[in-house]
Amino acid sequence: MIDAGLPLPARGVFTTRTGGVSLPPWDSLNLAVHVDDAFAKVQANRDLVVEQLGVDGLAFGKQVHGNGVKVVRSLSKRTSRGIDDTDALVTSERGIGLAMMGADCLPVLLAADGVVGAAHVGRPGLTKGVLTGVVRVMRDEGAGKITAVIGPGICGLCYELPASMAGEVEKAVPGSRGTTRQGTTSVDLTKGAMAQLASEGITASCVGGCTLEQPDLFFSYRRDGRTGRHAGIVWLA
Numbered sequence: 596m597i598d599a600g601l602p603l604p605a606r607g608v609f610t611t612r613t614g615g616v617s618l619p620p621w622d623s624l625n626l627a628v629h630v631d632d633a634f635a636k637v638q639a640n641r642d643l644v645v646e647q648l649g650v651d652g653l654a655f656g657k658q659v660h661g662n663g664v665k666v667v668r669s670l671s672k673r674t675s676r677g678i679d680d681t682d683a684l685v686t687s688e689r690g691i692g693l694a695m696m697g698a699d700c701l702p703v704l705l706a707a708d709g710v711v712g713a714a715h716v717g718r719p720g721l722t723k724g725v726l727t728g729v730v731r732v733m734r735d736e737g738a739g740k741i742t743a744v745i746g747p748g749i750c751g752l753c754y755e756l757p758a759s760m761a762g763e764v765e766k767a768v769p770g771s772r773g774t775t776r777q778g779t780t781s782v783d784l785t786k787g788a789m790a791q792l793a794s795e796g797i798t799a800s801c802v803g804g805c806t807l808e809q810p811d812l813f814f815s816y817r818r819d820g821r822t823g824r825h826a827g828i829v830w831l832a
């Protein structure tokens with residue numbers, strides 16, 4: 596796991612693919628139930644993470660590449676709960692781990708005094724403003740100064756997309772369009788996420804690097820297709 600370095604009492608980590616019980620091609624710390632891995636293995640992996648982090652439980656968004664934000668106010672002890680139709684979660688309760696999964700899309704963790712948030716940022720979510728959405732809900736919940744950390748995701752040198760698609764993202768979030776190593780059009784999700792956060796007055800840091808380029812460390816849908824999901828997890832200690 597990679598520590599996000601959030602200011603206490605907020606804590607945040609990005610899980611890697613190592614340290615779990617899932618078999619190939621989900622090896623080994625797959626946290627997603629929707630990718631055909633054995634349910635018992637995913638549950639065991641989630642339990643391992645709960646144990647390691649010392650949280651009461653994890654709330655997972657059932658991610659739909661949208662901009663839906665939900666506030667989590669309670670969680671049964673040590674359960675892993677899936678929350679429908681959401682790509683961002685916010686809580687002001689201690690001990691609830693908010694988990695956002697990815698395998699190229701960015702998990703983004705946000706922390707303020709007494710409020711934390713997590714978002715799943717892929718191309719559609721970025722275009723629809725999921726980060727703007729989560730920041731506004733955090734502010735409604737009383738957040739002052741917000742710290743943001745962007746986790747591992749596919750980089751702008753790897754994430755080739757048709758020019759028309761990259762153009763749509765660029766139009767919604769200027770600064771998102773990039774160029775691959777081959778000189779073709781790409782989207783730089785990290786740059787886009789930073790730009791969207793900057794428009795809310797938030798400076799973000801980045802950890803983890805490119806998922807596609809680090810097969811031993813991270814899942815990558817673009818690289819492997821059938822594979823698992825790692826996660827960014829944030830909580831109030």
Ligand SMILES: [Zn+2]
Pocket residue numbers: 749750751752753754805806807808
């Ligand atoms: Zn890359």
